[in-house]
Amino acid sequence: MTTNIAMPMTRVAPVRSRPHPVLRAPFGHGVMIILSLICLLPVYWMIVSSLRPANALLDGAFWPSTITLENYSYALRAIPIGSMLVNTVIVSVAVTAFQLLTGLLAAYAFVRYRFAFDKLIYALMAVTWLTPLQVVMIPNYLLVARLGMLDSLTALILPHFASALAVMLFTQSMRTFPKEVLEAARMDGAGGWRILWEVIVPNLQGMIASLTILIFISTWNEYFWPLLLSRTPANSVIQIGIQMFMTAEGTEWGPLMAASTMASLPILIFYVLLQRQVVQSFMKSGIR
Amino acid sequence: MAHLNLSGLKKSYDGKQVVHGIDMEILEGEFIVIVGPSGCGKSTLLRMIAGLEDISGGELLIDGQCMNDVEPSQRGCAMVFQNYALYPHMTVRQNIGYPLKVARIPKADIQRRVEAVAATLALTDYLDRRPAQLSGGQRQRVAMGRAIVREPGVFLFDEPLSNLDAKLRVDMRIEIRRLHRRLKATSIFVTHDQVEAMTLADRLIVMNGGRIAQIGTPAEVYARPASTFVASFMGAPAMNLFEAATLNERCVKLKNCEDWVTEAGFRLPPAGHGVTVGIRPEDVAISLNGKGLAARIELIEELGGSRVAYCSRGALACAAMLPRDIDFSEDQTVFLNFPASAIHLFDQEGARFQEDKSNNDGNSAQADKSFYTGVKDALAVMTGTE
Numbered sequence: 001m002t003t004n005i006a007m008p009m010t011r012v013a014p015v016r017s018r019p020h021p022v023l024r025a026p027f028g029h030g031v032m033i034i035l036s037l038i039c040l041l042p043v044y045w046m047i048v049s050s051l052r053p054a055n056a057l058l059d060g061a062f063w064p065s066t067i068t069l070e071n072y073s074y075a076l077r078a079i080p081i082g083s084m085l086v087n088t089v090i091v092s093v094a095v096t097a098f099q100l101l102t103g104l105l106a107a108y109a110f111v112r113y114r115f116a117f118d119k120l121i122y123a124l125m126a127v128t129w130l131t132p133l134q135v136v137m138i139p140n141y142l143l144v145a146r147l148g149m150l151d152s153l154t155a156l157i158l159p160h161f162a163s164a165l166a167v168m169l170f171t172q173s174m175r176t177f178p179k180e181v182l183e184a185a186r187m188d189g190a191g192g193w194r195i196l197w198e199v200i201v202p203n204l205q206g207m208i209a210s211l212t213i214l215i216f217i218s219t220w221n222e223y224f225w226p227l228l229l230s231r232t233p234a235n236s237v238i239q240i241g242i243q244m245f246m247t248a249e250g251t252e253w254g255p256l257m258a259a260s261t262m263a264s265l266p267i268l269i270f271y272v273l274l275q276r277q278v279v280q281s282f283m284k285s286g287i288r
Numbered sequence: 289m290a291h292l293n294l295s296g297l298k299k300s301y302d303g304k305q306v307v308h309g310i311d312m313e314i315l316e317g318e319f320i321v322i323v324g325p326s327g328c329g330k331s332t333l334l335r336m337i338a339g340l341e342d343i344s345g346g347e348l349l350i351d352g353q354c355m356n357d358v359e360p361s362q363r364g365c366a367m368v369f370q371n372y373a374l375y376p377h378m379t380v381r382q383n384i385g386y387p388l389k390v391a392r393i394p395k396a397d398i399q400r401r402v403e404a405v406a407a408t409l410a411l412t413d414y415l416d417r418r419p420a421q422l423s424g425g426q427r428q429r430v431a432m433g434r435a436i437v438r439e440p441g442v443f444l445f446d447e448p449l450s451n452l453d454a455k456l457r458v459d460m461r462i463e464i465r466r467l468h469r470r471l472k473a474t475s476i477f478v479t480h481d482q483v484e485a486m487t488l489a490d491r492l493i494v495m496n497g498g499r500i501a502q503i504g505t506p507a508e509v510y511a512r513p514a515s516t517f518v519a520s521f522m523g524a525p526a527m528n529l530f531e532a533a534t535l536n537e538r539c540v541k542l543k544n545c546e547d548w549v550t551e552a553g554f555r556l557p558p559a560g561h562g563v564t565v566g567i568r569p570e571d572v573a574i575s576l577n578g579k580g581l582a583a584r585i586e587l588i589e590e591l592g593g594s595r596v597a598y599c600s601r602g603a604l605a606c607a608a609m610l611p612r613d614i615d616f617s618e619d620q621t622v623f624l625n626f627p628a629s630a631i632h633l634f635d636q637e638g639a640r641f642q643e644d645k646s647n648n649d650g651n652s653a654q655a656d657k658s659f660y661t662g663v664k665d666a667l668a669v670m671t672g673t674e
Contacts, residue, residue, distance in 0.1 A: 180373035183340050188387035188434070189361035202377040 043264070050257035057253050071258035078255060079241040080233050081262055088237040089266070091153055091226075092219040095160045099215050100208060103166030108196050110167070111174040112182075122171070129164035133224060141228055151231035160219065166211055173207045174200060209281030220267055238263040289316040290351050290364060290441030290474050292337070298345030299332050299498075307332055307498045309346060317472045319465075323485035324495035325521065330478045331446055333495070337476065338367050338444050350442065361390075366435035367444040370451065372427045374419040374434075380406070381415040384433040391438075405433045408467075425456045432464075436471070443468075445477040449484060461487060482522050486510065494518050516638035519566050525589075525596050525607045527632070528572070532565045534558065540565060540633065544604040545581065554633045554641040563641070564634040569596060571630035572608035576616075580623030581606075588618055599624065 018024070049057060050071050052064045059065075075081060109115075110122055140159050149155040177200060185195045201208070223239040230236040233244075242263060245256035271278065292314040299307035307329045314320050322330040335341040337348060339360030348355045355363050366387075374383050381402055382389075388398045406412045409429040419427055428448060435443055445464070449457045465488055468475055479485055485492055486506040494501040494509060494517075501521075502514040513519035519527040531543040534556045540563055556563070573580070574597065583599040583606065595610040599622060606624060610616050633641040 178371065178373065180369045180371050181375060183360075184367070184369060184373035184434075185375075185386075186340065187338065187360050187365070187367050188438075189390040190386075194390065199375060 043268075046257050046260050046264070049253060050261045052254065054254050071254035072262070074252075075245070075255040075258040075262070079244055079259065081238065081241060081259060083234060084236055084238045084241040085262070085266070087153060087235065088220060088239075088263075091156045091222075091237055092216050094157045095219040096212055096215045098157070098161045099163040099166045100211060102162040103170045103211070104196070104201065104204075106162070106167045107170030107174050108192075108200070110171050112192065125164050125167060129168065137224075137228065140225075144229065150229055151235050152229075153235060155229050156222075156226055156237065159225070163215065166215065169207060169211060170204070173204050177203065206281045206283075209277065213278055213281070217267060289472060291316045292442065292474065292476075293349040293352075294337075294346070295349070296346035297333065297336060297343060297348060299329070299336055299341060300344040305344075305498065307336070307344075310500060312493065312500065312503060314474060314476065317474055319468050319475045319477065319488060319490045320493060321477045321479060321485040321489035321491075322493045322495060323479055323482060323521075324501070326480060328495040329498040330480075330495045334367075334444055334446055334476060334478045337363075337442070338365050339363050340367075361387075364441035365444050366438045366440035366442075367446065368428075368431045368435050368448045370447040372419070372431045372451075374427060374430055376419055379416050379418055380411060380422070380430050380433075383419070383430055384411075384437050387434065387438045401437050402433075405437045408436070409433050424452050425460060428452065428460060429463075432467070436467070441474060443473050443475040445475065445479075447479055448477075449479070450481070457484075464488065482524065486522070494521065496521075512640065513566075513632065514640050516564055516566065516634045519632060519634070523568060525569050527566045527568050528606045529634075530565045530604060530606075532563050534561045534563060542604065544602055554643055556633070556641060557635075562636045564636075564638065565626075566632035566634065567626050567630055569607040570609040571627060572606060573625040573627065574599075574608045574610060574616075575623050575625070576614065576620070578623050580625040582621055583624055585616060585618050585620045585622055588616060597622070 048062075048064055051067045051069070052059075053066055053068045053070065056064060056066060106125075110118060136159075144150060144155045144158070147155075149158070181199060182195060185199045190198065221239065222237070223243070226237045226240050227243065230240050233241065238259070242256060242259045245252040245259065294310050294312050294314075297307060297310040298305060310333060322333060324330045332341060336343050339355070339358065343356045350363060350365075375386065378386065384405055385398045385402045388401060393401075402415070403412070406415055409432060411426065411429055411433060414422060414426060414430075419430065422430065428451075431448070448464075449460050452460060461484060464477075477484075477488055489506050491503060492506050492509045493503050496517050502509055502518045504512075509518060510522055513522060513527070516529055520529060530545075532540045533543065534540050536559050537556050540556065542565065581601060583601040583604075585597045586600050587598040588610070589596040589598070595612075595616075597608050597610050597616060599606050599608060608624060616622065635641060
């Protein structure tokens with residue numbers, strides 16, 4: 001006779017384990033590829049549309065059956081793209097340089113010196129970063145108009161002379177800078193100015209590079225403020241030039257896409273050439 | 289070489305005083321070590337001398353000139369920081385040469401002086417490296433090079449060895465001492481490490497709670513600590529301190545050990561006053577049999593060159609260095625004897641009693657003989673009827 005002994009079934013909770021590395025890498029890459037395609041699609045569509053003939057613009061094909069440069073030639077004839085690009089470069093470079101300079105100086109003052117109401121001033125400056133453009137748009141416009149600077153590149157640069165974001169990011173970076181190094185520089189005889197430029201700034205390269213990219217791209221893409229101020233194509237930036245293809249009669253999509261491609265080209269080339277440095281500088285500065 | 293005079297130097301933060309009127313004189317070429325526990329104000333005092341902290345009160349004179357409001361770089365001091373404080377973006381050559389560059393010394397001179405200093409500190413092969421490519425010891429040498437190259441009157445060291453491993457610390461300690469012997473510059477070295485303090489100093493300044501607890505040569509401070517604080521801070525293992533009371537003007541008895549007395553050899557207050565008896569572990573005579581205070585070994589600590597036994601008898605705990613020629617083990621009963629000549633006595637506030645020299649000089653043999661003994665023996669020693 002055999003006796004069946006019922007063994008109690010013990011339920012072991014399944015151990016959650018991470019997927020095998022062989023599976024993990026392709027999965028991660030798959031997700032990244034999909035996200036990259038989503039990001040690249042509008043750029044691709046812009047370039048492809050700029051190469052389509054006028055009658056094939058809205059056919060929806062992923063790849064154009066006919067390729068033409070007619071839109072580029074029309075766009076170059078319709079607006080002074082060359083001078084507009086030069087204007088955009090001037091404005092973007094000037095705004096980037098001024099914002100970096102004022103940001104460094106202001107941050108250094110906030111970090112190094114104790115002065116009356118310093119914390120209040122810092123807080124007020126931070127508030128300006130949170131204030132939308134629409135709120136300050138009219139006062140700024142009136143100010144620029146009274147100064148007689150409408151339709152000038154100076155007016156495009158002046159209101160962006162300083163950036164609260166740059167001041168705050170530089171302040172944070174400088175606060176984490178080792179105090180002993182600054183004290184060593186003082187002991188070595190360096191004054192405040194020399195300490196800033198010879199000791200602090202060379203060690204903020206990551207943050208400076210990241211901010212340069214952020215400020216340059218956002219100024220390059222700035223549309224609303226130039227739209228308010230610009231009156232003539234000679235004093236306009238490229239974003240206003242693009243807008244000129246949107247008329248009351250309708251939008252000229254082909255030339256608009258061609259102008260947009262030309263406007264994006266300097267930034268794209270800049271990004272492709274300096275891709276590694278751009279990523280490294282963002283990683284170094286802690287901006288993600 | 290510079291000569292420093294600190295007169296009533298005070299430091300307050302938001303009305304709270306942290307350094308309470310430091311008075312001292314530092315002679316030319318002297319190597320002074322300021323030692324004390326964390327937060328005792330030793331680094332603050334050093335930074336006040338350097339000019340990195342404002343002086344709230346008193347006067348700092350360097351070579352007779354008041355330096356209270358003089359910029360750090362104009363005081364003729366060079367400082368070596370705890371975390372090296374090297375410029376991360378500069379090479380070793382640029383780091384060492386930076387103070388000369390700021391002082392607008394001609395490039396050829398900078399190069400010559402930097403190379404000379406690098407050779408002194410064995411850094412010649414690393415001149416074109418950045419600090420991140422150097423080891424801790426090499427970084428510390430670069431920091432010292434940056435200080436040396438200025439040829440300052442005073443070297444200030446703010447715990448410069450505390451980030452190094454034990455072996456490197458010993459090597460650097462010797463290196464610093466050698467450098468001082470060669471350069472003969474006045475040096476002030478701040479540390480919380482008593483071994484560093486004892487080995488480096490010409491004179492020690494022991495600080496506690498923003499005040500000077502004692503100034504003296506390392507030997508003086510160790511042999512005649514001015515207070516229970518100094519007694520317990522200097523020396524490892526720390527001095528044994530026992531609560532006691534005076535039996536008469538020459539005799540004390542331990543609080544937790546009623547039947548034991550010692551002839552102290554100090555000028556004591558009348559009977560009944562509370563005192564603290566101190567004895568260094570290496571002065572405690574420990575044996576397996578014979579006379580003395582019976583105690584149990586709770587723990588034996590092996591230090592390589594020596595062994596320490598932590599003994600107890602009721603509430604009384606005592607550390608003693610063990611002789612190498614006798615085998616001791618934990619839980620063993622041993623007998624402790626305290627040579628009267630090795631005993632330190634402190635009052636209720638912790639200040640050291642003055643030794644009764646007339647007594648010691650006249651009866652030194654007797655004092656040395658008068659180990660911790662029973663009441664009868666002690667009385668016999670005191671009355672000379674032994």
